[in-house]
């Protein structure tokens with residue numbers, strides 16, 4: 001294998017050691033883009049027999065970020081969201097994700113969703129990765145199965161997220 005998970009984890013950790021803020025995450029984003037374009041790495045963690053929707057493949061015991069392999073089957077769209085207290089990176093390995101970025105126009109309160117206005121749509125194709133810092137609102141959609149390598153600043157399992165609805 002040209003670039004191993006161990007090497008990826010070590011490179012990402014070194015980047016976060018240098019700067020755990022947006023600059024270090026930008027370095028992590030570049031490593032994720034690199035593995036998404038690495039056919040050996042993709043075959044190993046996102047091969048055609050893999051149908052696991054969410055799998056943590058690396059968890060950093062120092063900085064607490066997680067690297068995940070995702071297989072998202074079939075067409076689906078998602079609502080605008082951020083990741084609560086966390087940042088995230090989406091890396092496209094197989095297929096196409098159409099991502100929409102949103103701007104917050106009203107905060108959520110109680111059971112009332114926040115309101116968001118569309119900023120732009122863009123397609124993520126294999127080898128492309130994007131960083132979403134805390135509070136960056138986005139919504140992925142797809143017309144067929146996709147395979148992604150994602151990073152969460154912390155494991156978001158069970159973390160409550162605010163709801164948002166789009167306004168024109």
Ligand SMILES: [Fe+2]
Nearest residue numbers: 081082088138
């Ligand atoms: Fe997200």
